[in-house]
Amino acid sequence: MKAAFFALAGLAALCAAWATSVDAQPRPGAGSGSGSGSGTETGAGAGPPLSNSMVIIDDNNGDGGYRPVKTKELEAFRQQMVNRKPLEEYVEFMAPVRLLKPIRVVMEECGQGPLSSPLYQPVIRSLVMCYEFMKTMEEVATRVVQAQNAGKQPLPFPITHDRFVAGLFAGIILHESGHALFDNFDVPLFGRQEDAADQMAAFIATQFNRQVAEMIASAYADVWAILGPTPTQAPNTQDTNYPKDVNQRCMLDPFCHFSDVHGSNEQRFFNTICLVYGSDPVRYASYVKNGLLPPDRDCVGEYRQVRHAFQLTIYPFIDRDLMQQVLTRNWFTPNEMTK
Amino acid sequence: MRQWLTAVAAVGFVAAGCGASAAAEGDTPQIQIEYGEPTGNDAAIAAAHDVLVNYKALEELRQFLAPLKLPTDLNIHAAQCGAMRHPYDTSSKTVTICYEQIARILDVISQQTDADSDKKHNVAVGAIVETLLHESAYGLFDLYDVPIWGRAEDAADRLAALVMTQFGTRAALVTVSGAAQYLFWSAHSLQMKDFASAQSPEAQRFYDFLCVATGADPIDFEEIAKENLPPLRLGYCFGNLFGTKTEYDEIRRAFDLRIMPFVDPDALVRARATNW
Numbered sequence: 001m002k003a004a005f006f007a008l009a010g011l012a013a014l015c016a017a018w019a020t021s022v023d024a025q026p027r028p029g030a031g032s033g034s035g036s037g038s039g040t041e042t043g044a045g046a047g048p049p050l051s052n053s054m055v056i057i058d059d060n061n062g063d064g065g066y067r068p069v070k071t072k073e074l075e076a077f078r079q080q081m082v083n084r085k086p087l088e089e090y091v092e093f094m095a096p097v098r099l100l101k102p103i104r105v106v107m108e109e110c111g112q113g114p115l116s117s118p119l120y121q122p123v124i125r126s127l128v129m130c131y132e133f134m135k136t137m138e139e140v141a142t143r144v145v146q147a148q149n150a151g152k153q154p155l156p157f158p159i160t161h162d163r164f165v166a167g168l169f170a171g172i173i174l175h176e177s178g179h180a181l182f183d184n185f186d187v188p189l190f191g192r193q194e195d196a197a198d199q200m201a202a203f204i205a206t207q208f209n210r211q212v213a214e215m216i217a218s219a220y221a222d223v224w225a226i227l228g229p230t231p232t233q234a235p236n237t238q239d240t241n242y243p244k245d246v247n248q249r250c251m252l253d254p255f256c257h258f259s260d261v262h263g264s265n266e267q268r269f270f271n272t273i274c275l276v277y278g279s280d281p282v283r284y285a286s287y288v289k290n291g292l293l294p295p296d297r298d299c300v301g302e303y304r305q306v307r308h309a310f311q312l313t314i315y316p317f318i319d320r321d322l323m324q325q326v327l328t329r330n331w332f333t334p335n336e337m338t339k
Numbered sequence: 340m341r342q343w344l345t346a347v348a349a350v351g352f353v354a355a356g357c358g359a360s361a362a363a364e365g366d367t368p369q370i371q372i373e374y375g376e377p378t379g380n381d382a383a384i385a386a387a388h389d390v391l392v393n394y395k396a397l398e399e400l401r402q403f404l405a406p407l408k409l410p411t412d413l414n415i416h417a418a419q420c421g422a423m424r425h426p427y428d429t430s431s432k433t434v435t436i437c438y439e440q441i442a443r444i445l446d447v448i449s450q451q452t453d454a455d456s457d458k459k460h461n462v463a464v465g466a467i468v469e470t471l472l473h474e475s476a477y478g479l480f481d482l483y484d485v486p487i488w489g490r491a492e493d494a495a496d497r498l499a500a501l502v503m504t505q506f507g508t509r510a511a512l513v514t515v516s517g518a519a520q521y522l523f524w525s526a527h528s529l530q531m532k533d534f535a536s537a538q539s540p541e542a543q544r545f546y547d548f549l550c551v552a553t554g555a556d557p558i559d560f561e562e563i564a565k566e567n568l569p570p571l572r573l574g575y576c577f578g579n580l581f582g583t584k585t586e587y588d589e590i591r592r593a594f595d596l597r598i599m600p601f602v603d604p605d606a607l608v609r610a611r612a613t614n615w
Contacts, residue, residue: 188593191489258542266534
């Protein structure tokens with residue numbers, strides 16, 4: 001079907017060395033100190049002030065929640081984040097959510113390679129966004145746009161640089177927020193939690209206007225194509241590059257690869273676009289018509305399932321008026337919205 | 340395959356206590372069972388039908404589900420579906436166990452020339468019990484209006500795995516290990532359509548089952564876990580120093596929140612005390 005998207009020669013080679021460095025293990029407590037999440041006009045668009053005192057930017061010694069970096073190459077990206085203020089925007093975005101316990105949010109150098117995985121740490125209720133991952137995605141976006149300009153279509157959904165990076169950041173923080181909400185509200189999780197967090201991200205994205213929804217969802221879908229295909233054949237264990245680390249070996253094995261608590265990149269791609277389709281099968285009819293989604297997958301049913309789960313377990317904690325403000329507010333810059 | 344089925348009959352289906360008197364005790368009037376007659380001359384379908392009927396699989400399942408207080412009748416039918424699976428019917432509240440799926444289980448097992456008859460028997464038991472519980476899970480999700488986060492197929496698997504671990508070590512080891520072994524044997528090379536499917540690959544289900552079971556009984560599943568679960572996953576199954584919940588904790592909590600309120604506690608004790 002669309003195997004080409006997951007076997008991109010150039011991007012796969014670029015990402016292959018990184019693909020096994022994705023780490024989903026919880027890390028020891030990162031960051032300390034207290035901070036405040038006061039409402040500020042930091043978003044791309046003006047609007048009434050929004051705030052959530054239960055979402056605390058984990059300021060440490062005045063870093064504003066944007067931890068200093070050890071790797072020099074990350075400093076410019078860190079500064080970019082300090083200027084863009086995504087953590088402050090996140091506090092505002094979470095205004096409608098009546099959390100039962102406070103959560104912390106921080107950006108830092110996670111130290112596990114270019115694809116250091118953002119995470120939510122339930123023990124300390126801390127949401128950590130990693131500089132490395134977003135910086136890597138920025139660089140990948142640049143290469144993808146170059147390939148697109150050269151007449152290729154490396155990704156299922158064509159991108160522009162800023163739109164992809166902003167949409168991906170939003171998708172990721174929505175995913176991690178899913179973990180935070182599941183923890184905060186003691187949400188019953190019958191399915192796998194990582195899939196559930198992906199569903200949270202896609203579902204919330206689809207609640208915005210179409211432009212924002214597609215921006216977030218397409219980036220969040222495209223990233224799985226970028227991160228490369230699941231191995232379908234046993235690796236060559238005699239290869240000099242065959243890793244010594246048992247976890248990395250596992251990720252190269254077509255059976256063991258599925259021991260990961262995350263779905264495979266392909267699964268996550270299809271799960272995401274399935275929910276988008278299910279949110280509006282008329283508008284997104286081309287997904288099935290063009291073979292992106294199999295016709296026999298009940299995506300409308302899946303969307304209804306997620307919506308029902310949200311209605312029962314999350315919606316009671318949402319302030320409706322503030323939710324409307326969040327849904328109608330302009331969160332992204334014009335560049336970030338440009339297709 | 341016929342010789343193997345005879346061996347299964349000789350060893351006995353793990354759902355012991357078969358017989359009219361055992362089936363009558365604890366019957367839940369609200370679960371209606373039915374064995375559809377196979378059509379055509381497919382020997383594999385007929386064999387699948389015979390296995391379920393002869394070992395009173397649906398009767399056992401009904402008795403097993405007896406502690407549940409159902410808001411309305413739940414129908415559990417075994418039938419020839421024309422496909423491997425037939426979705427749960429929300430309008431008629433009908434769970435369908437397809438003979439095709441049972442036939443596939445028997446076929447996969449019969450091809451394992453290296454496995455002895457005891458192992459094959461246990462795998463058959465585990466895989467068939469898993470199938471019954473998995474499909475029934477959809478009925479429970481519907482009847483109790485259970486919010487499902489994550490993929491529904493995984494939710495059904497995890498609920499089945501949880502249930503399998505609640506009736507003693509022996510039952511857990513046979514059913515969970517059997518189901519996991521079946522998934523291992525039936526794993527196949529994936530194509531893109533498999534990734535796009537709402538059903539998870541056998542490999543993924545294999546690890547999910549073992550992880551839930553390990554969390555339920557880390558002592559008796561320790562050896563199986565360490566042999567089969569990679570280090571990256573073990574922390575989610577055994578728990579870790581940071582106090583994060585295991586996958587068993589997760590599904591157990593979900594069950595306690597959304598299904599346990601509908602369980603008759605005294606009937607549950609009796610069910611757990613039964614020598615299944």
